[in-house]
Amino acid sequence: MANDHPDTPTQLHRGRGAVSNLAGRFASNTSTRESDGWELNEIVPARLHTEALPERAKSIITTNRSPDIPFDQSINPYRGCEHGCIYCYARPAHAYMDLSPGLDFETRLFFKPDAPALLEQALRKPDYRCSPIALGSNTDPYQPLERQQRITRQLLEVMLRFHQPATIVTKSQLILDDLPLLREMAQKNLCRVAISVTTLDSELKRRLEPRTAGPSARLRTIEALSSAGIPVAVMAAPMIPAINDSELEAILTAAHNAGADQAAYILLRLPHEVAPLFRQWLQEHYPERLSHVMSLVRQSRGGQDYDSDFAQRQTGSGVFAQLLQQRFRVMCRKLGLNSRRQSLDCNAFSPPPQPGDQQSLFD
Template sequence: MRIDAERRRGRAAALNMPGRFETEAREITDDGWGSADDLPPFKTEVQVEAARKIITRNDSPDIAFDRSINPYRGCEHGCIYCFARPTHAYMGMSAGLDFETKLFAKPNAAELLAREISAPGYKVKTIAIGTNTDPYQPIERRMRIMREILEVLQRARHPVGIVTKSALVIRDIDILSEMAKEGLAKVALSVTTLDRKLARAMEPRAATPSRRLEAIAALTQAGIPTSVMVAPIIPALNDHEIERILDAAHAQGACEAGYILVRLPHEVSPLFRDWLLRNYPDRYRRVMSVLQTMRGGKDYNAEWGKRMHGDGPYAWQLGRRFELAANRLGFNKRRKRLRTDLFVPPLKGAVQLSLF
């Protein structure tokens, strides 16, 4: 059942189905007395999560990093295609409106980080931030958890790579520029479309496309290696913009570029389908048909090596278009490798004491 438009104003999802691990489901039904009209609108709620560790490890062969940090669970940006939505099921919540409105913050993230990277035997590799939920989503203005994390990494001279859709990243230019001077930081801005109307419908609380391009320019001018992610590419919706996005990002100083095909795991598929029917009903069949040709006839294929870029003739065409445009503009001629030899454990001898 779709949630009334007035209750979800400014949100991308219209559904709030139970998480896939739940054994019971509740549905709002009008009993004829108008009681459903009295329900309050969905507002952003933030709960504190007492995290016990902050660095997440992975061994996926098609991902360029093996560790990451997520300061927040859920994301107020509300991107309808977000592949992280199903993670809210682990909290007993919905991947729909709950993901956009019921957020979890980890205010002890910086403290945990300092402890974990000071542990005996810790091996330094670039920490990726923003690969799941956005570290610069709106609540970061108030909570400043990402800022505290960067302060720890700067003191430790530890390399970090950031991915975001938010212009708020320029708030931390002072830290990032100093780290970049030592080869310790780089930032990627995700630019999905240059169409403000499409962006507003698809990513309702993320920065506008023009603000993201301005952020690329500001970061570049500050000496921070900055790249653009044309992500996600959605066939028959924004794939015609690949070259335009790369041109625009290059004009603002971006030096590297990448792309990812839209991913629709678990609950994301019905949420995305519902969004398409509400916003672009004339393109619904075309988008899903072409997408399935790149996913082995399914909405999503999680196979390593195929989940990021898809498979088949249309996927090949997207890849070649991206490569040709990137080569023409000089993207990715030299990949920026961050340094790992400057690391200084921030807690030094205090680590053992902190265990008791």
């Protein structure tokens, strides 16, 4: 087994993506349980439950200067994600909290209850300059925890009051709970949504993204959003060599038929701990493909598991990556995807009056 951490025990857990609690890159000490041969029965690990704790943030808007990312500002109401997508590039962030990017990332979550108040404070600052705020740039803003916390909804309510435009990326049909709010924002040209569709194969979805909506549910979500007049795109991401890349055309076609008018894709990214976690996942689910998949990944990443160069980290390089890009462009032309795109309205931004504000003498 090709594994950067061969001593890390692996095991499948129902409803979880990672197969180990691989130590983060900043961990100074690690431990592992080994059998001494005296157990009469195999030890079955306890069911993994999700724990969610509040996080008191000092600020809520993160600014971005990466030239390959199409937004300048983002908000992440949650840390960690119960969806459990094995490929998630946000997993390494858990290492900064002395937690594992593996199973901890899926089961030890954090939410930011002060996020709506912090957003309002930020939007009222005299030097704030309006540009679209991306929700879902790191973890899904509509992961299951949103059903209890409703932080994403509260953030959108603040944005609507300020006429602050927002973009959303999610793979959850929970977004439909906020359909009236999103429709009102869309009518003011303040909202655009992208639904991530990784595969149309329900069994592959279960292995890749165990606690997410199924493929048909995501297509229905695209249809519901589009029917409500909300601009909706499909994000075919990630494209994983020899796992789901053959589905690219089918995903784009199904999403277009459901009402998507924009599309994007991302080649699999394996930064930091994601690479060994992904290899562990391959070993458990597709051991016969492990070498082939990782060979194609390295061919597309300059001979490495990952290359962070801005010029190619989203799409890769080499023959496989170039062919994937060509296939995407051909299909978009055929379907009429990305033929036109209207920018969200930043000119309407206006902080609403609050108690204590002085009224204009000319009102």
